[in-house]
Every structure is written in C-alpha cells, then in structure tokens.
Amino acid sequence: MVIGICDDNREDAIRIQQEVCKCLKLFGEEKTITMISEDGRKLLENCRTKMVNLIFLDLEMPECNGFELAEQIYDFNPAIKIIFLTMKIWYLILMNMHRCGL
Numbered sequence: 001m002v003i004g005i006c007d008d009n010r011e012d013a014i015r016i017q018q019e020v021c022k023c024l025k026l027f028g029e030e031k032t033i034t035m036i037s038e039d040g041r042k043l044l045e046n047c048r049t050k051m052v053n054l055i056f057l058d059l060e061m062p063e064c065n066g067f068e069l070a071e072q073i074y075d076f077n078p079a080i081k082i083i084f085l086t087m088k089i090w091y092l093i094l095m096n097m098h099r100c101g102l
Contacts, residue, residue, distance in 0.1 A: 002050055003034045006043040006069070007058040007085065013038070016056050016085070018073075040064035047073050052080060057095065059086035067100050074102075 003020060009014040010100060012034045024032050035050070037043035040063060055073070059066035070082050082102075086093060 001029055001032050001054070002052045003032060004037065004043050004046055004055040004057075005027055005034060006037045006040060006053045006055065006061070006066075008038055009058075010036070010038055012058075020056070040069040043069065047080070051098045052077075054081045055080060055083050057084055059084050066073060067096050068102070070102060071100055 001024065005020075007014050007016065016034060017034045021032055021034065035043075035046050035052070037046060040061060043055070043057075043075045047055070057066045057070060061069075066084055066086070070084075071081070073080060084093070084097075
C-alpha cells in the first residue's frame with residue numbers, strides 16, 4: 001500500500017505517518033510506503049509517478065488548498081481515496097466539498 005501525506009507542518013505529517021503505520025500493522029499490512037509532502041506540488045508529482053492508494057490531505061496550505069489539490073488529483077485518478085485533515089469549522093468544509101463535487 002502506498003500512502004501520501006500532505007501537510008505544510010512537517011511535524012504533523014510525521015505524527016500522521018507514525019499513527020497510520022501503527023494502525024495498518026494491527027491489520028496485517030506490513031509493506032506500507034508513506035510519502036510525506038509539505039506542499040501540494042510535490043504530492044501531485046508523487047501521485048502522477050507512483051501508484052498512491054490513499055492520501056491524508058491538509059485542507060489549509062499556503063500555495064494550494066486541499067480542495068483544489070483533490071480536484072487536480074481526481075482529474076487523473078478518480079479512484080484514489082482522500083482523507084481530509086483540518087482544524088476548520090465543519091460546515092465550511094462540507095460546503096466546499098459539495099462545491100467541488102467531492
């Protein structure tokens with residue numbers, strides 16, 4: 001399984017990576033590759049060149065927010081699974097997800 005983690009806060013991304021790997025090991029998934037990207041461009045490049053199965057995606061990043069990035073990723077890989085991460089108020093998130101067709 002290949003997992004992409006995109007968060008502009010590297011410490012948060014590393015914590016996510018550690019917790020996800022712990023959980024996957026509990027379910028018997030031993031061969032997990034995680035790629036950490038601190039910006040959307042790097043994640044987009046990884047998704048285009050590698051077979052990423054799952055993405056943990058921060059919604060609020062400086063150059064490209066998570067919604068915009070998800071739309072770009074779904075354009076070439078509509079089957080990919082994305083879990084959005086944020087500290088935002090939920091109704092704003094749901095409104096934006098609906099607007100983006102997610």
